[in-house]
Amino acid sequence: MTEAMRALTKGPMLRRLIFFLLVSLTTLLALGLLVSVFQTGGFSPMELLLLLLYTILMAWISISFWTALMGFFTLLFGRDRWAISQRSASSDSAALPRTAILMPIYNEDSERVFAGLHAIHQSLAETGQLENFDFFILSDTRDPDVWVEEELRWQDMVQALDGKGRIFYRNRPENTERKSGNLEDFCVRWGSQYRYMIVLDADSIMQGSTLVEMTRLMECHPQVALLQTPPVPVNRESLFARILQFAGSIYGRMFTAGLNYWQLGESNYWGHNAIIRVQPFMDHCGLPRLPGREPFGGSILSHDFVEAALLRRAGWEVWLAYDLIGSYEEIPPTLIDYAKRDRRWCQGNLQHLRLALAHGFNGLSRLHFLMGVMSYLASPLWLLFLIATGVEAFIQTRQETIYFFGENWIPVWPVSFAVEMTTVLLVTLTMLFLPKLLALLLLLKDSRLRRDYGGMFAATLSVILETVFSVLTAPVLMLFQTKFVVAILLRRAVGWPPQQRGDHMTSFKEAALAHGGHTLTGIVVGVLSYYYVPTFFWWFTPVLLGLLLSIPVSMLSSSIALGRKAKELGLFLTPEETEPPPVLCYLEEHLQENEPVLPVLWDKPTSRFLQALTDPYVNALHLSLLPETESPGKRRRHYLEGLIHQLEEEGPGGLSATQKRDLISDPDTLLRLHALFWSRPPINAGMLP
Amino acid sequence: MDRAQVNTGEHYLAPLTPAPSHDALLGRLGAYWRALGVSDPKQIAALSEQALRRLPDHAESTDLLTAALLAARELLDDWLARTLDLPRQPRVLAAARAALLNGTIPNWPAVLFTPPDDAARDVADDLRVALAEAVPASVPGAMPTQRIELFSLLHPLHRGSRQDASSSSGMSHS
Numbered sequence: 115m116t117e118a119m120r121a122l123t124k125g126p127m128l129r130r131l132i133f134f135l136l137v138s139l140t141t142l143l144a145l146g147l148l149v150s151v152f153q154t155g156g157f158s159p160m161e162l163l164l165l166l167l168y169t170i171l172m173a174w175i176s177i178s179f180w181t182a183l184m185g186f187f188t189l190l191f192g193r194d195r196w197a198i199s200q201r202s203a204s205s206d207s208a209a210l211p212r213t214a215i216l217m218p219i220y221n222e223d224s225e226r227v228f229a230g231l232h233a234i235h236q237s238l239a240e241t242g243q244l245e246n247f248d249f250f251i252l253s254d255t256r257d258p259d260v261w262v263e264e265e266l267r268w269q270d271m272v273q274a275l276d277g278k279g280r281i282f283y284r285n286r287p288e289n290t291e292r293k294s295g296n297l298e299d300f301c302v303r304w305g306s307q308y309r310y311m312i313v314l315d316a317d318s319i320m321q322g323s324t325l326v327e328m329t330r331l332m333e334c335h336p337q338v339a340l341l342q343t344p345p346v347p348v349n350r351e352s353l354f355a356r357i358l359q360f361a362g363s364i365y366g367r368m369f370t371a372g373l374n375y376w377q378l379g380e381s382n383y384w385g386h387n388a389i390i391r392v393q394p395f396m397d398h399c400g401l402p403r404l405p406g407r408e409p410f411g412g413s414i415l416s417h418d419f420v421e422a423a424l425l426r427r428a429g430w431e432v433w434l435a436y437d438l439i440g441s442y443e444e445i446p447p448t449l450i451d452y453a454k455r456d457r458r459w460c461q462g463n464l465q466h467l468r469l470a471l472a473h474g475f476n477g478l479s480r481l482h483f484l485m486g487v488m489s490y491l492a493s494p495l496w497l498l499f500l501i502a503t504g505v506e507a508f509i510q511t512r513q514e515t516i517y518f519f520g521e522n523w524i525p526v527w528p529v530s531f532a533v534e535m536t537t538v539l540l541v542t543l544t545m546l547f548l549p550k551l552l553a554l555l556l557l558l559k560d561s562r563l564r565r566d567y568g569g570m571f572a573a574t575l576s577v578i579l580e581t582v583f584s585v586l587t588a589p590v591l592m593l594f595q596t597k598f599v600v601a602i603l604l605r606r607a608v609g610w611p612p613q614q615r616g617d618h619m620t621s622f623k624e625a626a627l628a629h630g631g632h633t634l635t636g637i638v639v640g641v642l643s644y645y646y647v648p649t650f651f652w653w654f655t656p657v658l659l660g661l662l663l664s665i666p667v668s669m670l671s672s673s674i675a676l677g678r679k680a681k682e683l684g685l686f687l688t689p690e691e692t693e694p695p696p697v698l699c700y701l702e703e704h705l706q707e708n709e710p711v712l713p714v715l716w717d718k719p720t721s722r723f724l725q726a727l728t729d730p731y732v733n734a735l736h737l738s739l740l741p742e743t744e745s746p747g748k749r750r751r752h753y754l755e756g757l758i759h760q761l762e763e764e765g766p767g768g769l770s771a772t773q774k775r776d777l778i779s780d781p782d783t784l785l786r787l788h789a790l791f792w793s794r795p796p797i798n799a800g801m802l803p
Numbered sequence: 804m805d806r807a808q809v810n811t812g813e814h815y816l817a818p819l820t821p822a823p824s825h826d827a828l829l830g831r832l833g834a835y836w837r838a839l840g841v842s843d844p845k846q847i848a849a850l851s852e853q854a855l856r857r858l859p860d861h862a863e864s865t866d867l868l869t870a871a872l873l874a875a876r877e878l879l880d881d882w883l884a885r886t887l888d889l890p891r892q893p894r895v896l897a898a899a900r901a902a903l904l905n906g907t908i909p910n911w912p913a914v915l916f917t918p919p920d921d922a923a924r925d926v927a928d929d930l931r932v933a934l935a936e937a938v939p940a941s942v943p944g945a946m947p948t949q950r951i952e953l954f955s956l957l958h959p960l961h962r963g964s965r966q967d968a969s970s971s972s973g974m975s976h977s
Binding site: 272273284302468471733734 | 818
C-alpha cells in the first residue's frame with residue numbers, strides 16, 4: 115500500500131472516530147445531567163421514558179451540531195484537503211465522454227420545466243462542451259393535457275436550439291416503480307451509450323460549468339460511482355420560501371461541508387443534481403420490491419439512499435462535492451406545500467427502517483438510512499417527550515413536600531435541581547442555535563459573502579427573524595410529521611400527489627383546514643397546562659404560540675408581497691438573489707419572454723387533449739411520439755370504441771383523465787378521432803372551421 | 804367526473820350526415836386543407852377532388868365525411884412517403900406530417916403540384932432535417948434486480964433454507 119493510499123484510509127477513519135466520539139460524549143454528558151436530576155428517589159417509569167427519549171433526541175441533535183461545527187471549521191480554514199475537488203488532477207483540455215442529462219418529470223408545469231432546461235442548455239453551450247451532453251426529458255406524466263403540452267414544448271426546444279439528436283423526449287406508457295423505474299427504463303434502453311448520467315429534478319437548475327466540472331471530477335476518480343452536489347434553494351418569492359432559501363444557503367453550506375468532512379467517499383445520494391457512472395449503477399442499482407404490502411413493503415420509494423448504499427456495498431465511492439457551486443433547486447412556496455412534500459417523503463424514509471439492518475450494507479449507509487428515518491421520526495419523539503414532560507410535571511405538582519421525617523425536628527429542605535435542569539436546557543438550546551451564530555461568524559471572514567447576504571446587520575437581523583420563524587413553525591411541522599408517521603404506521607399508504615411548485619398564496623380556507631387542528635390543540639393544551647401545571651405552561655409557551663398562530667403564520671408567510679418587501683429591506687438575501695448567476699438569469703428570461711418557435715404554443719387553448727384530436731400538427735406530432743406497442747386486443751378495442759362513443763355524446767368533460775389518456779395513446783383511435791372531429795365538428799365548441 | 808356538467812340533451816359532436824352532398828364534402832375537405840396550410844382555392848379544389856376519388860376505398864368502413872377526411876390525410880401521406888422514401892407506417896408518416904406542418908417549409912403546398920425537381924428535392928431535404936427524433940436508437944442493456952436480505956432474528960437459522968427459495972425474486976426477508 116502506498117503512502118498516499120495509507121493516508122487516504124487513515125484520514126476518513128480518524129475523522130469519523132473524532133466525530134462519533136464527540137457525538138457520543140455530548141449525548142452522554144447531557145444524559146448525565148438529566149440522570150442526576152432524576153436519580154434521587156430512584157427512577158419512575160415516566161422518568162425512564164423521558165431519559166430514553168432524551169437520549170435519542172440528543173444524539174440526533176448532536177450529529178447535526180457536530181456536523182455543523184466541523185463544517186464551520188472547514189469553511190473557516192478555507193478548504194478540506196480530502197475533498198474530492200481538492201484531489202482532482204483534471205485537465206481542461208481533456209475530451210469529455212458522452213454524458214446524458216436526465217430530467218424525470220411527472221405532471222409538472224411544462225413551461226417551467228422547459229425554461230429550466232433551456233437555461234441549462236444555454237449555460238452549457240457557453241462552456242463549449244455542449245456536444246458532449248445529450249438531454250433526456252423522461253416523462254412519467256399521466257395527465258393528457260400536460261402530456262401533449264410537454265411534447266409541444268420539447269419540439270419547440272429542439273427547433274429553437276437546433277437540438278435534433280441531442281434533446282430527447284419520451285413518455286412511458288406505464289409509470290412502473292415511479293421515478294426509480296423511470297431512470298431504470300432509461301438505463302436499460304440507452305444507458306450503455308453513456309458513461310455518465312446527470313440526474314436532475316423537475317425544478318433543478320445547474321450551471322453549465324458545474325456540469326462540466328462534475329464530469330471532469332468523475333473522469334479523474336474512476337473509483338467514484340456517484341457525485342452529489344449540494345443544491346441551493348433559489349427563485350421563490352414568498353416570505354416562507356425566502357426564509358427557507360436564506361436558511362438553506364447560509365447554514366446549508368456549513369452543514370454540507372461538515373457532512374463531507376466525516377463522510378468523504380461514503381456519502382449519500384439525494385436523488386437529483388448528481389452525476390452517476392452509468393455502468394456500475396446498472397450493475398448494482400436494480401431495485402427489488404420489498405416484501406409485504408405498502409407502506410413498508412412494495413416499491414422502494416426513497417430510492418436514492420438505497421442506490422447509494424448499493425453502490426457502496428459493491429465497493430464504489432459516493433461523494434458529496436460540497437464546494438461545487440452552481441447547483442440549484444426550487445422549494446415549496448408555502449408551509450402547507452412544504453408539509454405536502456414531507457408527506458410524500460415520509461413514507462419512503464420510514465421504509466428505510468427495514469433496510470438499516472439489512473445484511474451487507476456499510477456502516478455509514480446504515481447511518482444514512484437511520485438519519486433518513488429520524489428526519490421524520492424525530493417529530494413524534496419530540497411530541498412524546500413534551501407530553502411525558504408535561505405529565506411528569508403534573509405528577510410533581512401533586513406530590514406534597516414533606517419537611518419533617520419521623521421524630522426529626524430539623525426540616526429537610528427539598529433539593530433544588532434548577533441548576534441541572536437549566537444546564538440541560540442550555541446545552542440543548544446551544545446545540546440547536548449555535549450553528550446559526552457560527553454561520554454568521556463565517557460572514558465576518560469574507561467581505562464579498564457578507565455583501566451577498568445583505569451586509570452584517572441585515573444578515574444578523576435575518577438570522578434572528580429566521581430563528582423566530584423556525585421556532586413558530588417547528589411545532590406545526592412536528593404535528594404534521596407526527597400525523598404522517600402515525601398514518602403510515604397504521605398502514606395507510608401515502609399517495610404520490612404532484613407538487614404545486616409555483617408561488618401562490620394560502621387562502622384562509624386552506625389554512626384553516628390545514629391548521630385548524632393545530633390551533634385547537636394549542637388552545638386545549640394551553641388551558642390544561644395553565645390550570646393544572648402552571649410552571650410547565652410558561653416553559654411551553656413557544657410551542658403553544660406556534661400552534662395558536664399557525665393559521666396567520668401560514669397565510670402571511672405564503673405572501674409574495676411580504677417576501678418582496680423583505681427583499682427590498684435587505685432581509686433574507688442570498689448570494690443568488692444579490693448577484694444571480696447567469697443560469698438563473700437565463701431561466702428568468704425564458705420565463706418572462708416566453709416566445710415559442712412553434713406557432714401552436716403562442717396561444718394557450720383550454721385543452722391540449724382536444725388540440726391533439728383536432729389540430730393536424732399536434733395530432734401528427736403526438737402520434738409520431740407514441741411508443742411502438744402491440745395492437746390492442748379485442749377487449750381493449752371494445753373499451754376504446756366505448757370511449758369514442760362517450761366522447762361523441764358527452765364531450766371531453768364526460769371523460770376522466772385516464773380515459774382521455776387511453777384515447778390518445780392508441781394510434782388508430784387517434785387518427786380516427788382526428789377524422790371524426792373534422793367531419794363532425796363539435797356543435798358548440800367552435801374550435802373547428 | 805362531474806356528470807352534472809355533461810350535456811345529455813344533445814351530442815357533443817355534430818350528428819352524422821348519412822348522405823352528405825358533394826358540396827358538403829368539398830366544404831369539409833376545404834376546411835381541412837386550409838387547416839393544413841393550403842390557402843390557394845385552386846389547390847384546395849384539386850386536392851379535394853383527388854381525395855374524393857379515393858373515397859370508394861374508405862366509404863364501406865365509415866361515414867362519407869369521415870372517409871373523405873381519411874382519404875385526404877392518406878393523399879398527403881402518399882406524397883410524403885414518395886418524396887421522403889418512407890415506409891408506410893403510421894408513426895413514421897405522422898412524423899413526416901408533423902415535420903411538414905411545423906412551419907419550417909412555408910410554401911409546401913406549391914411543391915405538391917410541381918414535378919420532381921431540385922426545388923422538390925430541397926423540400927425533401929428540409930423535411931428530413933425537420934423530422935422529429937424523439938429518442939436515440941435503443942441499445943438494450945441489463946439492470947439486474949439486486950438482492951437485499953432484510954434483518955430477522957431468525958436469520959441464522961433460516962439463511963440456508965431460504966437461499967434457494969428467494970433467489971428468483973431478488974429479495975429475501977429471512
